[in-house]
Each structure stands twice: as structure tokens, then as C-alpha cells.
Amino acid sequence: MQNIVEQLINGLSTGSIYALIALGYTMVYGIARMINFAHGDIIMVGAYALYVGVSLMNLPAAAAILLSIIVCAVLGITVEKVAYKPLRKAPPLAVLITAIGVSYLLQNLALLIFNATPIPFQSVIQVPSVSIGGLTISGVTIVTLVVTLISMVLLTLFINQTKAGSAMRAVSEDKGAAELMGINVNRIISQTFAIGSALAAVAGILYICQYQSLRPTLGALPGIKAFVAAVLGGIGNVPGAMLGGIVLGLIESIAKAYISTELSDAIVFGVLVIVLLVKPSGLLGKLRNEKV
């Protein structure tokens, strides 16, 4: 019994990280109708930025975290402006290939600067673990859950209650009409990339505080799993990405503990296949009729 609770908490924690990343995929898809395959590598950049801040520049943890978030937000905006904006009217395939290109570019830049050797990293989260009954929850797990919860609440409030958030939803629904109502669509797209990338930075920070090792490809697997989470929840749907991430983390954790560690990824992707067979638009997604 104790064991299963522990697995569920682990799953929630991994799932939280997936959810934070999935939000970036889903928001960008909702606004720009593209899958930003470079999104996973933003996590990696966030992780390295934290490392540079803490270990090389000797910044206090809070400043390094802020630095990492800012670096990622600026990187997200820049990537959109340089790589995706010129392709606004190009066929979706061209944008997809470009996104994969950006992904490799970021990975190889990291390889060039930091080498392929994994860099050990000491967690910046110094929170003692908590014991309830016979159950011990690590400090990093607690912080992960709390930070994710706060991020989701803030994001939801922003999207639903502010004018900028309403403008985002308006652009996602009808870009043409939004422009005709005076909404600066380019600025909304920049904001979306900035928010998505900032959330990816947070995910990256939480991720390396858990795994404590840096590699240039560290964003690839959580990136692809978060993409699966976004599709599972219904791509373009913000609560869907949150739900998809958590569900994915829970399945993965349970599969690892009770079925097989090696098979856990296969099970995760298998669940995606089954969900999409039954509900092609994802758990919370609505079928969208493509306009002609």
C-alpha cells in the first residue's frame, strides 16, 4: 500500500514536469498551428543556463533560476522570429522540418559549448524531505508539485481573466477576425512563445534537480513525452495538456514499478495509440473541422 502511494507521488512529480512542457506545445499549436519540435531542447537550454548561473557565475540559486527563465523566454521569441515567422504562410511540412532543424541546431550548439560528457549537477533545491507515516517524500518532489501547481494556477488565471489572455484565445479561434479587431497577432505569437519557453525553463530546472546530470540531449526524451502528453490531452487545449502530462507520468511510474522498467516507455506510447484510436482528438480535445 505504502509502495503504491509512493509510486503515485513519483508519477505525479514526473507528470508535473511533462505537463509544464506540454503546455508549451499546446499553446504554440493553439496560436500558430504548428508543432514546435525544438520545444524539448528549450528545456535543455534552461538546464544549462541554470548550471552556468550556479556553477560558473556563482550566482545565488534564485538569481540563476531567474536567469534561466529569462534566457529561455528570449530564446523562444528569437527562434520564432528568426525561424518560424518567415514561414507563416508556408506549407505545414516546411515549418515542421524547420522546427526539427532548430532542435538539432540547439543540441549541437550545446554539444559544441559544453561537450558530450555528462556534467554532474548539484540540485539547487534545498528543501528537506518530509516523512508521513512510513512514507518519505523528497524535497525536490514537493517543490516540483508545488511549483507546477502554482504555474498552472497563474497560467489559467492569465488565459481566462486578463485581456492579453483573452486576446490569445481570440487569435487561437480566428486569427483573421482578431487582426481586424486591432489585435497585434505577431505580438500575441511572441508572448505565447515566451510563456511556453519560460514554462519549459521551469520544467528544465525541476528536471535536472531530480536527475542531477546535464547532457546536450537531455531535452529530447521529456520533450517527446510531453508532446505525447499534449496530444493525449487534446492538442491546443490548455487543461488537456495539464491532464495529459499528469496521466502520462502516472502511467509511466506505475508501469515502471509493477510491469517492467524496460517496457515502461513502450506502455506509455501504447496508451497514446489506444487513446487516439478511441478518441482521435485527445482526452479533452474537440474535433475541429478544418476550414477550407
Next chain:
Amino acid sequence: MRMALLEVKNLGISFGGLKAVDNFNVSIEKGELYGLIGPNGAGKTTVFNLLTGVYQPNTGTMELDGVNLVGKSPSEICRSGIARTFQNIRLFKKLSVRDNVKVALHNDVEYSLLASIFRLPSYFSREKAMNEKSREILEVFGLEEYENSYAANLPYGKQRELEIARALATEPKLLLLDEPAAGMNPNETAELMETIKLIRDKFDITILLIEHDMKLVAGICERLTVLNFGTELASGETSEVLNDPKVITAYLGE
């Protein structure tokens, strides 16, 4: 002499070999209620799309209050003072009635992204001001009771009114209405005519409208232009134009 608010000269656009609009001229004075009529496919909506920057013209000039509009993006044109509604309603259906108006509010009440994310005090005051402004506009149309429902759930006639409310939120000098009475019954149309006159006076704006309902056109438009096959067939005072044999022929055939 009154200054023209909208001055359009020799406007033209072709799609492939088809001249959708050719040598279109119009001069609309401030405060005027101007009608644009013509048979289906005459190019009326294309004129609206040119005026709002959805299409860029091949020829001609367009000026609003002496400011050039050619080459500007739809959002720039909206901010310089032209707002519109659509023939087939294009509300943000998944947004609440209030949010539909709020997103269109003039950008003066913009605030920084950081402020809104961290809900700084400026957020509260400005967001509150925008909610109040939206409500004021909705009240003009008696839509305030629907404030929190989704736009998609409004009855059809109310959706048309919400589109006008949303356009007014951008604080336009010139409001373009694309078939505002389409799909309305005679009672609703009569009510709409009153509303159009009311908003012209209350918001001190100029209105250019496309309409097929001749009762509405004859009832409220001061001057008209008739388009046929992308070119002007007639223009002038409403009563003269509507009695012009050329216009009657175009509508009814020989």
C-alpha cells in the same frame, strides 16, 4: 464644405484575370450613413476587405481623415479607426460575451505581460476598468445580461448585435457593417435600423453599410453607391439612386 472622412479613389483589385473591383471611388463625409448596394457578387465585400487591409489593392488610393491606408495591415487599419462586422458572423464563439468586447477594446488600456502574470496592482485597476468599459458598450445593445455566457450561445440576432458592439469597442471613426440585417425578421430589422442610427449619434461615428434589405437602405442611408460587376453603376442621394432606371435594371433584369 465638410471634410471627407473616407476618400477612396480609383480603387481596384484583380484575382487572376478577374477584375473583382475596378475604378471604385467614394467620398464619405463625417457622420454620414452611407450605403453600398448591388447584386450578389458585385464586389461589395471585396471593397470592405480592401478598406480593412485583408486584401491589398492593385490600384488606387484610400485615405481615412487624410491618412493613407494602402499597405497597412488589418490591425494597423483597425487602430487608425476602421472597424467592421462580417456577413457571416465571426465572433469569438468560445469567449464570453464580455471577453469578445474586451479583446477589441482600444489598446490604450494595455498593460505589461509581467504585470498581468504576477497580478500586480496595476493589473486589478486596469482589468477592472476594461470590464466596466465592456459593460458600458454591452448596455447600449441590452446585452449586459448575457455578459458571462459564451458568444456561441447567444440567439442569432444578439450575435449580430454583439459583432457591432465588438467593432465599437475598437473606437472606430468609420464603422463598416456587412449585411447587418441578414437573416433577421422584419421586427428585428426595424429595431436594428433604430440601433444603427442611435450608435451613429451616440458614438459620433460614420457608417458605411452593405445591405440587401432595401427597406433598411431606403430608411437610413443618406447616400448610396451601387456596384455591379465590380464597377460603380450609380451613386448619389438614396432616393435618386433607387429610382435610377439603370439600378432597377441591374436588380430586376430587363
